[in-house]
Amino acid sequence: MKVLLCLFSGTGNTRRVGERFRDELIAKGVEAEVYSIKKGAPMPATEGLDALVVGYPIHAFNAPRGALAFMKRLPASDGLPVWLLRTSGEPSKLNDAAGITPKRILKKKGYRVSGEFSYVMPYNIMFRHSDGMAARMWKSAELRIPGDAETLIAGMGTLCKVNALRRLVAFTLRIEHSAMPLVGRHFRPTEKCVGCGKCARVCPQNNIKMVDDRPVFGKNCTGCMACAFCCPEDAVKISIFNSWRVNGGYAFDGEPASDDEVCRYCHKMYLRYFHAGEQAKK
Numbered sequence: 001m002k003v004l005l006c007l008f009s010g011t012g013n014t015r016r017v018g019e020r021f022r023d024e025l026i027a028k029g030v031e032a033e034v035y036s037i038k039k040g041a042p043m044p045a046t047e048g049l050d051a052l053v054v055g056y057p058i059h060a061f062n063a064p065r066g067a068l069a070f071m072k073r074l075p076a077s078d079g080l081p082v083w084l085l086r087t088s089g090e091p092s093k094l095n096d097a098a099g100i101t102p103k104r105i106l107k108k109k110g111y112r113v114s115g116e117f118s119y120v121m122p123y124n125i126m127f128r129h130s131d132g133m134a135a136r137m138w139k140s141a142e143l144r145i146p147g148d149a150e151t152l153i154a155g156m157g158t159l160c161k162v163n164a165l166r167r168l169v170a171f172t173l174r175i176e177h178s179a180m181p182l183v184g185r186h187f188r189p190t191e192k193c194v195g196c197g198k199c200a201r202v203c204p205q206n207n208i209k210m211v212d213d214r215p216v217f218g219k220n221c222t223g224c225m226a227c228a229f230c231c232p233e234d235a236v237k238i239s240i241f242n243s244w245r246v247n248g249g250y251a252f253d254g255e256p257a258s259d260d261e262v263c264r265y266c267h268k269m270y271l272r273y274f275h276a277g278e279q280a281k282k
């Protein structure tokens with residue numbers, strides 16, 4: 001069996017989960033490879049594949065524009081099975097709406113969308129999760145991935161059902177797709193910028209050009225936050241979202257948060273997600 005995992009990732013969460021998924025498939029005897037989605041990069045070959053995985057983070061209950069653009073560029077297919085793999089900052093049912101447009105695009109092209117896998121990973125905008133929460137999320141993903149990999153190998157999977165209200169909320173917030181290119185044009189380096197060029201290198205949209213050792217932001221921003229998150233000097237000002245800026249990576253391999261710490265976050269929904277992952281393992 002040959003599987004290609006095409007991953008759109010801003011700040012590395014989706015890449016981390018997707019690569020772990022690839023390793024699990026390989027451990028189970030599958031030929032699996034990762035392709036990183038980047039604007040302007042040559043498209044991957046899909047001939048000879050038995051399955052495709054398309055991975056992306058959730059942005060405002062939708063798939064990011066950059067991931068959708070990739071799906072639109074995929075060649076037509078006569079029934080290649082596809083699984084969607086998503087990461088999000090919280091285990092909200094609203095996030096299920098982020099599969100609606102990808103499923104429509106892929107089905108129109110002749111792909112057979114066979115299942116959706118969702119993993120909660122730390123937020124890269126709005127607020128910073130604790131490293132303990134990040135470690136618990138990662139542990140939970142590691143518990144879920146082996147079962148999900150088996151589901152894919154068996155050609156099984158479930159598709160999320162999204163009720164009308166959630167569809168409406170996600171549809172309304174799709175305004176993000178037109179707003180981010182406008183907002184992103186106003187991202188600026190502060191005086192702390194040392195001109196290292198890392199922001200330009202990590203941008204999956206190739207939206208940053210270095211001019212006289214200063215990043216200049218173009219009109220293709222998809223709001224992934226890689227530039228602000230990865231800047232070693234915390235020197236990227238993200239316009240109207242600046243108070244939501246999260247800078248710097250998470251330590252995933254520390255002590256996972258206890259149930260008490262988890263409860264401090266947003267009601268019990270994280271706990272339910274973690275416990276479901278632990279049950280799945282048993």
Ligand SMILES: Cc1cc2nc3c(=O)[nH]c(=O)nc-3n(C[C@H](O)[C@H](O)[C@H](O)COP(=O)(O)O)c2cc1C
Pocket residue numbers: 008009010011012013014015056057058059060061062087088089090091092095121122123124125223224225
């Ligand atoms: C612009 C933006 C919007 C987001 N919207 C949501 C959201 O609607 N729901 C959610 O649970 N997480 C949301 N997140 C959090 C990301 O989905 C989450 O941190 C994800 O794991 C990031 O993946 P990446 O590191 O591969 O880019 C959002 C992040 C960004 C940058």
Ligand code: SF4
Pocket residue numbers: 189190192193194195196197198199200213214215230231232233234235236
């Ligand atoms: S990553 Fe930060 S320090 Fe480096 S060029 Fe970009 S803004 Fe400047």
Ligand code: SF4
Pocket residue numbers: 010184187199202203204205206207208217220221222223224225226227228
């Ligand atoms: S400019 Fe920054 S936020 Fe926008 S797509 Fe590039 S890395 Fe992501």
